[in-house]
Amino acid sequence: MNIQDFMALEADSSHDELIDLRSLDFVSSYDSHLMCPICHCPLIEPARLQCDHVFCQKCLRSAITTFRSADTDEFPCPSCRTPTSQISTSVPRLLINMCEEIQVRCPFATEGCQEVVPRGHIQSHVDKYCGYRLIPCPDEDCEKMSRKKDLQVEQRCMHSYCRCSRCEEDIMEQDYEVSNAPALFNLETILINCVSQEHDKELCPSLETTCVDCGTTIPQRNLKKHIETCPEVVSPCMASKYGCTAKIRRAEIATHEQSCPLVSIGPYFEAQNTRLNSLELKMRHLQQRNEIFEDGLSNIRSTLLESARATGGNRGGRSATENDRSQHGRVDDDESANSSNVFSSNATTYLLSLHESLREEVSQMSHALTDLDARASMTIMNECLRIKEDMAHTNAAVNSVRMQVQWLMNPRLHNGARAGGMRTNASTAGNDTTRSQLTSTSAPGPSNAAGPSLGPIRPRRPSDSGREGTKL
Amino acid sequence: MASSFANKRLSKELIKMQEHVPPGISIVKSDSLEEWQMDIKVLDDNPIYKGHTFRLKFTFSKKYPIEPPEVQFIELPATSDTPRPIPMHPHIYSNGIICLDLLSNSGWSPVQTVESVCMSLQSMLTANTRDERPPGDSEFVAYNRRRIRDIPFVYEDDNV
Numbered sequence: 001m002n003i004q005d006f007m008a009l010e011a012d013s014s015h016d017e018l019i020d021l022r023s024l025d026f027v028s029s030y031d032s033h034l035m036c037p038i039c040h041c042p043l044i045e046p047a048r049l050q051c052d053h054v055f056c057q058k059c060l061r062s063a064i065t066t067f068r069s070a071d072t073d074e075f076p077c078p079s080c081r082t083p084t085s086q087i088s089t090s091v092p093r094l095l096i097n098m099c100e101e102i103q104v105r106c107p108f109a110t111e112g113c114q115e116v117v118p119r120g121h122i123q124s125h126v127d128k129y130c131g132y133r134l135i136p137c138p139d140e141d142c143e144k145m146s147r148k149k150d151l152q153v154e155q156r157c158m159h160s161y162c163r164c165s166r167c168e169e170d171i172m173e174q175d176y177e178v179s180n181a182p183a184l185f186n187l188e189t190i191l192i193n194c195v196s197q198e199h200d201k202e203l204c205p206s207l208e209t210t211c212v213d214c215g216t217t218i219p220q221r222n223l224k225k226h227i228e229t230c231p232e233v234v235s236p237c238m239a240s241k242y243g244c245t246a247k248i249r250r251a252e253i254a255t256h257e258q259s260c261p262l263v264s265i266g267p268y269f270e271a272q273n274t275r276l277n278s279l280e281l282k283m284r285h286l287q288q289r290n291e292i293f294e295d296g297l298s299n300i301r302s303t304l305l306e307s308a309r310a311t312g313g314n315r316g317g318r319s320a321t322e323n324d325r326s327q328h329g330r331v332d333d334d335e336s337a338n339s340s341n342v343f344s345s346n347a348t349t350y351l352l353s354l355h356e357s358l359r360e361e362v363s364q365m366s367h368a369l370t371d372l373d374a375r376a377s378m379t380i381m382n383e384c385l386r387i388k389e390d391m392a393h394t395n396a397a398v399n400s401v402r403m404q405v406q407w408l409m410n411p412r413l414h415n416g417a418r419a420g421g422m423r424t425n426a427s428t429a430g431n432d433t434t435r436s437q438l439t440s441t442s443a444p445g446p447s448n449a450a451g452p453s454l455g456p457i458r459p460r461r462p463s464d465s466g467r468e469g470t471k472l
Numbered sequence: 473m474a475s476s477f478a479n480k481r482l483s484k485e486l487i488k489m490q491e492h493v494p495p496g497i498s499i500v501k502s503d504s505l506e507e508w509q510m511d512i513k514v515l516d517d518n519p520i521y522k523g524h525t526f527r528l529k530f531t532f533s534k535k536y537p538i539e540p541p542e543v544q545f546i547e548l549p550a551t552s553d554t555p556r557p558i559p560m561h562p563h564i565y566s567n568g569i570i571c572l573d574l575l576s577n578s579g580w581s582p583v584q585t586v587e588s589v590c591m592s593l594q595s596m597l598t599a600n601t602r603d604e605r606p607p608g609d610s611e612f613v614a615y616n617r618r619r620i621r622d623i624p625f626v627y628e629d630d631n632v
Contacts, residue, residue, distance in 0.1 A: 020476075022477065022480050023476065023480055037582070037583040038481075038538075038582040039477065039480070039481055039537075040480075040481050040484040040488075040585075041480070041484070059582070062538050062582075063538060063582050066538050066539070066577075067581075076581075078581045078582050079581070079583045081581070
């Protein structure tokens with residue numbers, strides 16, 4: 001059904017004489033799944049939402065009135081906030097039965113009803129059977145309530161007063177009745193004569209009783225106070241908890257306590273007790289810490305074991321000796337896995353061997369490093385030599401190129417010199433020295449820059465032309 | 473009758489919490505069914521709240537659990553035997569008022585309990601990494617005279 005129909009149901013289900021099932025006292029504990037999440041009571045007339053959450057119909061109604069959004073016909077499920085528009089009042093019979101089966105105390109338990117019935121039956125119990133149910137007095141002028149069972153067959157008002165024969169107090173008739181209620185059977189009720197009337201039993205102030213210890217007669221209601229102060233009451237020594245067995249009258253207990261050795265030693269015991277307690281506390285504390293440490297130790301052990309396995313696996317194929325050792329280690333591991341006791345005795349030796357192997361590995365590494373170093377420096381040397389050789393070759397080539405350039409320049413210079421020579425003196429044209437002077441003085445740009453660095457120009461021989469030609 | 477509904481529900485919650493409370497939560501005062509006080513602690517090592525205990529005050533209306541309880545942190549001075557500061561949180565004002573949609577009329581659900589609210593606040597503190605007050609804290613604290621339920625909070629921040 002939709003929300004409107006559901007809300008309309010409320011009017012039908014409102015009876016007036018109904019017991020408030022939520023205020024019942026549940027005797028047994030019940031499963032929390034049977035509890036309505038809103039009122040925390042076992043579900044009463046449950047209703048189910050689309051999302052399968054179940055609530056009491058009454059709780060759900062109050063939740064809907066508060067949380068329904070005004071413009072839509074939906075409201076969020078209180079448990080999961082799923083927008084809900086359909087509510088089903090048919091829930092599994094099983095659920096209802098389980099809720100109705102929970103044992104409750106009769107709501108009139110305060111009036112004396114001892115009945116414990118399943119919740120499903122409580123309504124009929126109250127309606128038909130409960131004698132302690134309060135019903136209005138049959139006398140229309142009287143406004144008081146009476147227990148159902150107190151009303152006699154004649155249905156008359158029980159609220160008139162009558163006079164107690166002993167204390168001359170006015171007592172309401174119904175209170176003067178025989179009481180089946182579980183009267184509190186304390187010391188007072190045992191001491192007095194067993195009169196089976198409620199007022200007589202407990203409440204009548206004129207009732208007197210005799211103190212069993214001192215023999216004085218006192219009003220019953222003062223008995224408790226009297227026992228606390230009665231000098232004749234036998235009470236144990238103050239040091240009874242330390243083993244003093246003396247039990248004497250209150251009047252004499254002071255003199256006893258002055259002489260009792262246990263009383264004087266009492267404070268010492270007290271101090272010892274507190275010390276013991278504090279020590280015990282400390283012990284427990286230390287035990288806890290010890291446990292924590294042991295846990296930590298075993299954790300470290302297991303991690304060590306794992307890491308040892310890992311390194312053992314990595315070291316696999318490096319060298320024969322290492323392989324042997326790691327295999328040895330693995331055997332150790334397996335053994336220790338089989339029995340932790342063996343491992344705990346082997347642990348130190350095992351750690352030592354591990355350390356040793358690690359050290360060896362480190363030294364091997366350093367060897368390899370130096371080896372690599374030497375090799376690297378050798379290659380560098382070799383490279384250097386080769387490069388030097390190459391440099392020399394290049395130098396040579398550069399020189400030869402320079403010579404060729406020189407040679408190529410020569411004919412021009414020669415021509416220039418010859419022209420100059422023809423102008424001055426044609427007969428000395430072939431002289432080497434003149435030619436060199438001309439080179440240094442009248443040679444144009446580039447050859448002028450190169451000239452001085454070349455040093456003395458070699459004399460040109462007739463065979464040069466042929467040799468240069470073949471080389472080029 | 474309505475008030476007895478709230479009382480019934482609260483006394484049931486109280487019985488349950490007296491049997492067992494989640495770690496870090498303890499009942500300080502629950503003698504009346506109108507106001508309870510709880511102490512909560514943050515369980516992890518969040519440096520903002522480490523070593524502190526915070527006191528919460530729950531005020532229940534007659535319509536609880538249909539209406540949310542008013543929940544706020546209260547402060548006990550650092551000089552007392554049980555110092556209870558107001559936790560630093562971007563949704564908690566320095567007068568202890570908490571901006572949490574769970575505690576508003578719209579975000580509340582009658583399924584919630586005192587225990588679940590405490591646990592929500594615990595986790596709200598646990599998840600926080602910002603050591604700060606909400607923006608406009610000083611003005612709010614100085615001028616707010618409204619009751620908690622009448623304050624129009626805006627729940628814009630879903631991160632914390």
